[in-house]
Amino acid sequence: MFDYLVVGAGFAGSVIAERLASQAGKRVLLCDRRPHIGGNAYDCYDDAGILIHKYGPHIFHTNSRRVFEYLSQFTRWRPYEHRVLASVEGQLLPIPINLDTVNRLYGLDLRSEELEAWFAQRAEPRAAIRTSEDVVVSKVGRDLYEKFFRHYTRKQWGLDPSELDASVIARIPVRTNRDDRYFTDTYQYMPLHGYTRLFENMLAHPNIKILLNTDYREILGLIPFREMIYTGPIDEFFDYRFGKLPYRSLEFHFETIDMPWVQPVAVINYPNEHAYTRVTEFKHLSGQEHRQTTVVYEYPRGDGDPYYPVPRPENAELYKRYKELADETPHVHFVGRLATYRYYNMDQVVGQALALFDKLVGRASAEEGAAA
Numbered sequence: 001m002f003d004y005l006v007v008g009a010g011f012a013g014s015v016i017a018e019r020l021a022s023q024a025g026k027r028v029l030l031c032d033r034r035p036h037i038g039g040n041a042y043d044c045y046d047d048a049g050i051l052i053h054k055y056g057p058h059i060f061h062t063n064s065r066r067v068f069e070y071l072s073q074f075t076r077w078r079p080y081e082h083r084v085l086a087s088v089e090g091q092l093l094p095i096p097i098n099l100d101t102v103n104r105l106y107g108l109d110l111r112s113e114e115l116e117a118w119f120a121q122r123a124e125p126r127a128a129i130r131t132s133e134d135v136v137v138s139k140v141g142r143d144l145y146e147k148f149f150r151h152y153t154r155k156q157w158g159l160d161p162s163e164l165d166a167s168v169i170a171r172i173p174v175r176t177n178r179d180d181r182y183f184t185d186t187y188q189y190m191p192l193h194g195y196t197r198l199f200e201n202m203l204a205h206p207n208i209k210i211l212l213n214t215d216y217r218e219i220l221g222l223i224p225f226r227e228m229i230y231t232g233p234i235d236e237f238f239d240y241r242f243g244k245l246p247y248r249s250l251e252f253h254f255e256t257i258d259m260p261w262v263q264p265v266a267v268i269n270y271p272n273e274h275a276y277t278r279v280t281e282f283k284h285l286s287g288q289e290h291r292q293t294t295v296v297y298e299y300p301r302g303d304g305d306p307y308y309p310v311p312r313p314e315n316a317e318l319y320k321r322y323k324e325l326a327d328e329t330p331h332v333h334f335v336g337r338l339a340t341y342r343y344y345n346m347d348q349v350v351g352q353a354l355a356l357f358d359k360l361v362g363r364a365s366a367e368e369g370a371a372a
């Protein structure tokens with residue numbers, strides 16, 4: 001008898017499995033319908049021997065010391081600060097928008113102190129910031145919005161920014177200085193030997209058994225367990241009872257090129273050209289040395305593997321109905337990006353799983369206390 005069946009071997013499932021096994025002495029069965037652990041953070045070596053991320057570029061960054069120290073038990077790190085350029089009107093310009101972006105795009109020579117006023121002249125005041133359009137237009141005005149955000153977003157989400165919650169584009173700051181890093185978090189590192197190695201170390205505990213190529217429904221009734229942790233899509237768990245929750249998908253096209261480097265930075269965004277949104281050159285992320293290089297193109301799709309929850313009011317309403325069902329379902333705990341329908345980064349998912357563990361063991365000790 002297993003104490004827990006954990007469905008999904010991504011960050012959510014693997015963290016909770018590791019904590020339950022190593023800190024609470026629980027016997028855990030971890031299953032995933034994919035043929036590998038790691039969920040969307042899975043990486044592997046391609047035919048050329050270059051480390052690639054199978055489900056698109058994953059860059060680790062966090063402000064949470066707890067999350068960073070927790071993961072540091074399972075990997076060494078390589079310091080890495082992510083930089084992205086956007087291809088706009090024939091130039092490769094820093095994104096997030098900063099002083100250099102504006103000066104180079106408009107042929108200006110503004111100083112940092114002047115840029116605030118320059119933005120203010122162009123900004124369109126909005127009474128309330130509800131949508132992703134409001135976020136940008138109210139800060140930097142319509143022209144930068146059109147050139148950097150509107151069309152990228154329409155490609156990525158199949159929706160106009162005016163139809164998406166403010167939180168989506170609010171992920172990207174606007175700067176008046178020359179800082180061209182994509183993130184400003186305290187901890188910015190890549191796992192030295194990749195994510196899959198990190199997951200292998202995390203799950204190498206005798207109390208954890210792993211079953212790959214296995215949808216949990218195939219083993220229900222065959223393998224007994226006490227409680228379930230579910231990290232897949234929440235609407236699927238309830239057989240789409242209230243209808244499908246929208247998830248955005250991507251198609252990845254990988255290409256290996258006979259040159260050591262093809263891009264000046266890891267990621268180039270294409271807001272206005274091409275059907276793809278961005279191109280990532282992996283060697284920038286890993287620091288790997290190789291005479292060839294591999295890049296991936298991301299083509300947004302409506303159908304396919306669920307990668308992104310779509311933050312907008314009607315979806316939040318629908319999720320709420322599933323969440324109520326989830327709260328009423330005994331012995332099943334929902335955690336992770338798909339199971340809680342949140343546009344979470346890896347560190348947020350790790351934090352969420354650690355919090356669930358605290359709750360589970362807190363509850364367990366309260367029950368033991370009551371029984372004693």
Ligand code: FAD
Pocket residue numbers: 007008009010011012013031032033034038039040041055056057058059060061214215216217231232233250307308335336337338344345346347349
């Ligand atoms: P997942 O990794 O999706 O794991 C869920 C697992 O459950 C999957 O492996 C799935 O196969 C399995 N599963 C589902 N249903 C079943 C079932 N019925 N039976 C068995 N198994 C099942 N985050 C960052 O911090 N930095 C980044 O740079 C970054 N880039 C990203 C780029 C892309 C293109 C995408 C899509 C995401 C990115 N993320 C990034 C987010 C990151 O991928 C997630 O935060 C994280 O992987 C979520 O972990 P999870 O365990 O919740 O979900």
Ligand code: UDP
Pocket residue numbers: 086095148149150152153156168169171172269271
């Ligand atoms: N975005 C944009 N232009 C860019 C970069 C981002 O319009 O050059 C918008 C777009 O809607 C995107 C969102 O900001 O989906 C969040 O960007 P991020 O890079 O965080 O997306 P992710 O890495 O999660 O795909």
